[in-house]
Amino acid sequence: MAQFTMRVFRGDASGGGFKDYRVEPEEGMVVLDVIHRIQATQANDLACRWNCKAGKCGSCSAEVNGKPRLMCMTRMDLFQPGDTITVAPIRTFPLIRDLVTDVSYNYEKAKQVPPLRLKPPEPDGTYRMMQEDIDRIQEFHKCIECFLCQDVCHVIRDHEDKKRVFSGPRFFIKIASLDMHPLDTRDRSSFIQQDAGVGLCNITKCCTEVCPENIHITDNGIIPLKERMADSLDPIVWLLRKFRGPKSSQA
Amino acid sequence: MSSRVIGQSRPSITAPHLRTDPWWTLPITVVIVLGSFLVYSTWAAFQNAHYFASPYLSPFYSPCLYRSCLHPSFGFGLPDIHLPIIGLLSPAFLILAGPGLFRLTCYYYRKAYYRSFWLAPPACAVPDVKRGYTGEDKFPLILQAFHRYTWYLAVLFIVMLTWDALLAFRFPNGFGIGVGTLVMGINVVCLAAYTFSCHSCRHVCGGYVNVFSKAPGRYRAWHFLTRLNERHPIYAWLSLFSVGLTDLYIRLVSMGIIRDLRII
Numbered sequence: 001m002a003q004f005t006m007r008v009f010r011g012d013a014s015g016g017g018f019k020d021y022r023v024e025p026e027e028g029m030v031v032l033d034v035i036h037r038i039q040a041t042q043a044n045d046l047a048c049r050w051n052c053k054a055g056k057c058g059s060c061s062a063e064v065n066g067k068p069r070l071m072c073m074t075r076m077d078l079f080q081p082g083d084t085i086t087v088a089p090i091r092t093f094p095l096i097r098d099l100v101t102d103v104s105y106n107y108e109k110a111k112q113v114p115p116l117r118l119k120p121p122e123p124d125g126t127y128r129m130m131q132e133d134i135d136r137i138q139e140f141h142k143c144i145e146c147f148l149c150q151d152v153c154h155v156i157r158d159h160e161d162k163k164r165v166f167s168g169p170r171f172f173i174k175i176a177s178l179d180m181h182p183l184d185t186r187d188r189s190s191f192i193q194q195d196a197g198v199g200l201c202n203i204t205k206c207c208t209e210v211c212p213e214n215i216h217i218t219d220n221g222i223i224p225l226k227e228r229m230a231d232s233l234d235p236i237v238w239l240l241r242k243f244r245g246p247k248s249s250q251a
Numbered sequence: 252m253s254s255r256v257i258g259q260s261r262p263s264i265t266a267p268h269l270r271t272d273p274w275w276t277l278p279i280t281v282v283i284v285l286g287s288f289l290v291y292s293t294w295a296a297f298q299n300a301h302y303f304a305s306p307y308l309s310p311f312y313s314p315c316l317y318r319s320c321l322h323p324s325f326g327f328g329l330p331d332i333h334l335p336i337i338g339l340l341s342p343a344f345l346i347l348a349g350p351g352l353f354r355l356t357c358y359y360y361r362k363a364y365y366r367s368f369w370l371a372p373p374a375c376a377v378p379d380v381k382r383g384y385t386g387e388d389k390f391p392l393i394l395q396a397f398h399r400y401t402w403y404l405a406v407l408f409i410v411m412l413t414w415d416a417l418l419a420f421r422f423p424n425g426f427g428i429g430v431g432t433l434v435m436g437i438n439v440v441c442l443a444a445y446t447f448s449c450h451s452c453r454h455v456c457g458g459y460v461n462v463f464s465k466a467p468g469r470y471r472a473w474h475f476l477t478r479l480n481e482r483h484p485i486y487a488w489l490s491l492f493s494v495g496l497t498d499l500y501i502r503l504v505s506m507g508i509i510r511d512l513r514i515i
Contacts, residue, residue, distance in 0.1 A: 013260045066269030066376055086269050091376075094259035102259070130464035154372040155386065158379045182462045199393070200386030202365045203358055206375035219450065219480065223358050227454035230396045237459070 002081030006034055008046065009088045012097045018086065019043075025076045031087065032060050032071035035099070047098035055212055058146030062099050063088040068148040068210045090151040103147050105156075109167045112195060116178055117186040133182035139220060140177040142213040143170065149207035149217060155200050166197035169207035173221035179228065189229065198225050267378050274374035281367035284488075288495055295498055296343035302498075304505035306421050307431040309498040310438060314411045316342040350494075353405040356398040358450045359487045399451040409446050412439050428515040431500060438490075438497040445490035448479040 006021045021038045032050055039046045051057035053072045060071040065086050079085055093101040121127055149169040155162050167175070175196060179188055192198050203226075207217045215221070231237045295302075295311050302312035303320075312320070316329050320342070332340040354360050365371050370380040387395050416439045419432040446452070457473030460466045479486075503509045 009262060009264065011263060015263045017263070063269060063376065065271045067272075068376060086271075088264060088269055089262045091262055091264060093261065095262045101262070132463040132470055133461075136463075152375050154379050155384065157376075158372065159384045162384065180461055182464075184461070197386075197388075199388035200384075202361065202371060202386050202392075204362050204365050204372065204375075206372070209375055218358075218362075223450045224454060224458055226396070227399070227451060227458060230399055230451075231459060233396060234399055237455070 004034070004076070004079065004081070005084040006038060007084055007086045008035070008038065008043075008099070010043075010046070010098055011095065013095055016095075016098075018088075020084075027077075029076045030072055031062075031064055031069075031074040031076065031085070034076060035071060035087065047096070047100045049100050056144055058144035058212075061090050061146045061148050061151065063090060063151075068152045070146055070148070070212050073212055090147070092151045092153075092157045093147075103150075105163065106145070106147055106150055106168070106170065109171050110174070112167070112191075113171060113174055113178070114186055114188055114191055116181060116184050118183050119185045127183055129182050136220070137177040137180050139215055140173040142215055143173060144213060145170065146212060148210045148212065152206040152210045153201075154204070154206065155197075162197070162200055165195070166200050167195070169201075169217045169222065171196065172198065172201070172225060173215065173217055176221040176225055179225070189232065192225055193229055198222065198229065201226075268376055270374070270376060274377060278367035278370070278373050281363050284491075285364065285367070288491055291495055292347065292498075295502065296341050296347055298502075299339065299341040299343065301502045301505040302343070304431070304501050304511065305423060306419050307429075307435060307501045307504065307511075308415050308418075309501045310412055310415070310435075310442075310494050311343045311347060311498045313346065313408075313415050316345060349401070349404045350408055353398075353401040353446075354487075354491075356395050356401050357487065358398070359484050361395065399455065402446070402449050402451045402455075405446045405449075409439070409443050412442060422513075426515075427513055429511045429513045431504060431511045433514075434497050434500050438493040441486065441490040441493040444479070445483070445486040447476065448483040448486050450480060450483070452476060453480050 003022050003024045006023050007018045008021060010016055010019045021042050023034050023037055025034055025037075030053075032048075032053060035046070035048050039048065048060070048071075050060040050072065052059070055070055055073040058070070062069065062071050063086075064071065064074050066088075068090060071087070087099065089095055089099045089101050093103050093105060096102050118127070147170060150156055153168050155166050156168050175188060175192060178184055178186070179192075201222055203218050203222060205218045207222075208215070208219070211217055292311065295309075302309040308315070317331050318329065319331055334340050366373055371384065372379050385392070387393060412435075416432075416435045419435045420426055420428060422429070453473060453476040456476055457463075457466070457469035460469050460473070463470035463473070500509075504511045
């Protein structure tokens, strides 16, 4: 197989730049394999975060030719022999070193999400849910927290000033999974609008495009949340709620 | 939130983006196609003529609002509206406001025009062109939250266009089917697919329910509409083309440029 030029970002918080490495990949290799090859043969101090190499741990997030991807799921045969392939750290978060960034922002946002508030158990002391009640939220549970959606979201990526008031797509599906939970009774309206900042999302769907788990973040998570917020403006829904009661008692 | 995670230095990469694929082709295509439709529909609305070729009525002029309308549909019988300077106000402007607002606030079209016209962002991992960003939190974009009302309005238009499509079987000499009948029928199917695959429709018909097992009817409705919703972008484009081409077909027949072929 012909050689590739891997243009890999090297540096830390004080600065850095791209450095070229010539690599001859073997059949079946992914970008993470090539990064490991460079680590083993040309740059022993190249920092890179990884764990499972199977697209399930969400550790090896990077930007390959400018597109947020998991390095372990990006096959080298996507590229033409002789191509120059750029590998950069995810640009939305502070750099620690080389391809490793500090994603603490996401853990801080996770702490803010109001947890489940369970309704009282059945008379026999148990909780019962049917499969159709939880099908919808199980899609959100596939999230591997690679934070590629957070990286590509232009609200966080291009507008640093919005980071304080915007949770980002990963946490919108977290919130949606709680808000749509059949046993939940908590009203998260003001949190969703004011603290999570769902109104800042202009649904350009980049989060959905980059999700390695193919979660329909926008269609099944963010838009339903926006619609739930719009319920408070809809007199027809308001009227129905008057008859059916609040969230805790309705179907 | 701790300042440790905000405002720290990001990777020192000077290039605005590192994408090497032709990411700009999609926004340019959307600008050309949507822009062409806007220009054509505005021109057609200004004409206030050639919207009727018996028994076909252009969707741009349906329902008949003015007494002067030639088509035997609902016929609201409003007097002609004259405005200073521009004179007679074409009813198409009043009619197109309904479906126009539905498309303007549609979640799919929002994605399309925010990327292509507002360049916020022009493509994934390509930076926003404008620095200040308020999303849909401030006026006028906060009005996007009223998409559901425009959906209610769009459903009424589907009812009226279905009636027009049925009237397209009624020729002066009795029952018949022409190419125009098929064109109007296909247009209604495309518009209905677009309208009922809408995210607001999915929510109103069942998406708001949390315990589906206690609402089997709404669960089935939500499930069906979810399948339809997966193709919402395709229906959005198909219906845009179908409505424009239906108007064009009826206009050309009405002007005598082409002849409507009778199948039956």
